[in-house]
Amino acid sequence: MPDISLSQILIVSFGLFFIGVYGFLTRRNMITMLMAVELMLNAVNINFVAFNKYLFPHKGDGLFFTIFIIVIAAAEAAVAISIIINLYRKFKSIDSDVADTLRG
Amino acid sequence: MQIAEFIFYLIATMILVFSMLAVTTKNIFHAAIYLLFSLINVAALYFYLNFEFIAAVQIVVYVGGIVVLILFSLFLTHKVDLDLPAMSWHRTLLTFLLCLMGFAFTFSLVIMNQFESTDHLPVDLSVAYIGRQMLNYGDGGFVLPFEVVSVLLLAALIGSIAVALKTKKNA
Numbered sequence: 003m004p005d006i007s008l009s010q011i012l013i014v015s016f017g018l019f020f021i022g023v024y025g026f027l028t029r030r031n032m033i034t035m036l037m038a039v040e041l042m043l044n045a046v047n048i049n050f051v052a053f054n055k056y057l058f059p060h061k062g063d064g065l066f067f068t069i070f071i072i073v074i075a076a077a078e079a080a081v082a083i084s085i086i087i088n089l090y091r092k093f094k095s096i097d098s099d100v101a102d103t104l105r106g
Numbered sequence: 107m108q109i110a111e112f113i114f115y116l117i118a119t120m121i122l123v124f125s126m127l128a129v130t131t132k133n134i135f136h137a138a139i140y141l142l143f144s145l146i147n148v149a150a151l152y153f154y155l156n157f158e159f160i161a162a163v164q165i166v167v168y169v170g171g172i173v174v175l176i177l178f179s180l181f182l183t184h185k186v187d188l189d190l191p192a193m194s195w196h197r198t199l200l201t202f203l204l205c206l207m208g209f210a211f212t213f214s215l216v217i218m219n220q221f222e223s224t225d226h227l228p229v230d231l232s233v234a235y236i237g238r239q240m241l242n243y244g245d246g247g248f249v250l251p252f253e254v255v256s257v258l259l260l261a262a263l264i265g266s267i268a269v270a271l272k273t274k275k276n277a
Contacts, residue, residue: 005111014118016212020205025129027201059228077262079172083179084270090183
């Protein structure tokens with residue numbers, strides 16, 4: 003991969019990360035917030051893989067951490083969706099503004 | 107322009123455009139489909155970087171698992187053609203400027219930093235190597251995080267079933 007430098011891949015992953023941040027802060031629907039979190043986790047994975055490829059090609063650490071992050075993202079999505087479905091039963095809505103029973 | 111370079115720019119553009127559509131589109135089902143395309147393009151980027159195993163895991167877990175899970179929960183909790191309510195414009199603008207500033211900051215850091223190139227010989231990241239390292243308890247092995255993550259996954263699956271279970275009270 004001599005044509006593409008590490009910086010170019012990092013810029014793509016930072017762009018993806020901040021798109022995820024934007025989505026997380028502007029959406030109120032919980033499922034779309036979850037999608038934004040997935041985008042951010044993907045940006046982190048691209049970072050790990052790119053650093054492994056360009057700076058530490060003699061080790062596989064970035065690859066293993068990417069695998070662990072994917073596993074944790076799957077667990078997180080399962081728990082988040084079960085919480086969202088439970089919340090929907092209680093409030094008949096999945097807006098994050100509706101779930102305000104803790105407000106004093 | 108070289109063909110490899112062109113393919114990288116194509117993949118990068120598709121990732122950014124589809125993820126931007128996924129976080130800005132009004133229709134929530136369209137958002138899920140755009141997320142699907144964005145994740146597939148991330149897998150394409152892994153293929154481009156010669157990380158075939160990660161690309162396969164990305165397609166199986168994200169595209170085949172998480173996006174399908176999100177679509178199912180959308181069908182459970184939404185009426186089909188329901189548009190998302192828009193946020194107030196000043197909050198959207200504030201968030202946009204905040205994200206732009208963060209991106210500009212990291213962009214300047216990446217541009218100014220000189221990454222040292224290595225002269226190490228690349229290790230062969232085959233599936234056999236990954237499996238051996240995953241269960242290796244010696245130097246550079248990953249057996250402890252592997253076991254921890256497997257227990258975490260089991261706990262998360264059982265916990266999500268317990269949370270989503272219908273109780274008598276709110277059934």
